[in-house]
Amino acid sequence: MGTMQTMPARRTAWRPLLLAAAAGAWLLAYFGNMPLWDLLVYRVAGLAEDSRLGSGVHFFLADTVKIVLLLTGIIFVVTVARSFLSLERTRALLGGRREGVANLGAAGLGVATPFCSCSAVPAFIGFVAAGVPLGVTLSFLIASPLINEVAVVLLYGMFGIKIALLYVGSGLLIATVAGYVLGRVAPPRWVEPFVFATTLRGVPVVPGQRLSFDDRLALGREEVAKILRKMWPYLLVGIGLGAVIHGWVPADFFARWAGAGNPFAPLVAVALGVPLYSNAAGVLPLVEVLHAKGVAMGTVLAFMMSVVALSLPELILLRRVLKPQLLAAFVGVVATGILATGYLFNAIL
Template sequence: MSITERLPASPRRRGLVLVGAAAAWITAYQLNGPLWDRLLYDAAGLDPADRLTGTIHFFCYDTVKITLLLTGIIFVVTVLRSYMSIERTRALLGGRREGLGNVMAAGLGVITPFCSCSAVPAFIGFVAAGVPIGVTLTFLIASPLVNEIAVGLLFSMFGWRIAALYVAAGLLVAIGAGWTLGRLGVQRWVEPFVFETRLGGRVIDSTAGLTPAQRIQMGTEEVATILRKIWPYLLVGIGLGAVIHGWAPEDFFTTYAGPGNAFGVLVAVGIGVPLYSNAAGIMPLVQALHEKGLPMGTLLAFMMSVVALSLPEMILLRRVLRPQLLATFIAVVATGVTAVGYLFNLILT
């Protein structure tokens, strides 16, 4: 039996079920910290000042906290995003000129469902629909960079100001990088078969006509799908964060990437570009490094470089982009992210 079939047919009862689920989520989130305090400190008798205890507490607490945050964020945003599809986005951007088109593409990239596995079909579909290369690349940068998981986790851990700065910076990087790539005339480095693809007929909106129950089912299924995909990276990220939190010397990271090192942002971006993870997996590491004294600008640049230039997406994009364009794409985005890191360090000091 599907989730839609299990939901009450009455809108009122369905609303009560959602309210009950939200209340259970809030309760679990509020009890997460006290629960691990009681289990580890009171029941198990571990010393709160011990490094190993701190590592264990960080891992257990953050695993539950981030899983709860991911569940809530993904469900809510998926339901909202069910009113916007890749097909509708492509139709809105078709024929748009660069400039305004880049701004629109960045905004649509934030609200449109997109993942690395759809990078190639999205790229081909956009180009075939008449969307300029630079505008298409803006969309491909903005969609994974300014995603609901990154923004939601930043808001929950560091507050609305940092989350808002991240969104603004991510949009600027996407718009600036896409516009720059378009000005460089990089279409000559796109594989020829992309331009030979033609779209026939009108654009079909795959999300049109969905019922509220079907949108709820989409949200629930998306939660399960994403958690199945990212749980290894999530645990690795939390594990690394826990080790850094409990064992890394206070001055180790500040020496090489702290405010006293003029090359700290470059070091962070250089490490982040080849590193594959996602917002959920990298966030515990960002939190632990922040506790060790790394500036927020350096950390956000590190996070952006990991999220915006993920290795799987670059491998997939190689099918439609020649090596010259792929290298230029990485260089332009990495330059924008580095600039953002230095700017944030100036603003937030």
């Protein structure tokens, strides 16, 4: 009997160490992901870093691993945390009480966690599943890739403080207003049901339900497996498409059709920017080139915003989570905000 009683106690004593080891392994994998693929793709495989093939292969492998790690980590942590809270308490903690203020707060959180557009999707899933209001979560999803502190510094260095502040202000405004509007018009049924359905060993679990700690860990593992099973085809297609088009922009074509003399230049810029995929810092050198070619500042900023906030790979990933009605509304509202910003900047700069 003494042996039987000590075995669970020993397992309980080791559990915090195992969790700490798992968290350490996750952090090591996340922060070592980029250096590892730098070594394997550019050094071991010998692909040129500045070639379309080398950068595309590296992009596909590194981004796929990064997004899988983010999905795994965020969904697991949010699911376990949510199991301790009632749905009402979760909304109060994460969603805020007043929608407009909550949207602005979520946009500010997005600025503080500057993911690329595809990397922000796992956090979006976790927040929605945790009961955060949909519009508030969309403000985070828009702001996180749209406003990047590295891009702000680079914009300041290239074009001065005025342009950098206008970029930050317009990005926050777009994320806040777009999320607020979408929260008003988009019902929760426009989100795929699996995002809200949490089960443990096939049985639905209600937030705040009394569970053992082992059950909570199992709940997190099962939720991660469920999300990955539903997301992986979209993940591979989206990142694969991003790898193919990564770094490719016809600068001369852009300058010709979105030049200063074209009144529809911001519209052309957004149409050209949506199929592409990059973060704000990555697209800024192209912004500088286009501006040097005579493209108006509002047009190039509209192009940059559409690349980072409405990339086609992101939309492919989001389609697995959002129903077509909400996906179309998301694109329409955000694109309208970006277009308005482009025309405004062209008028005042």
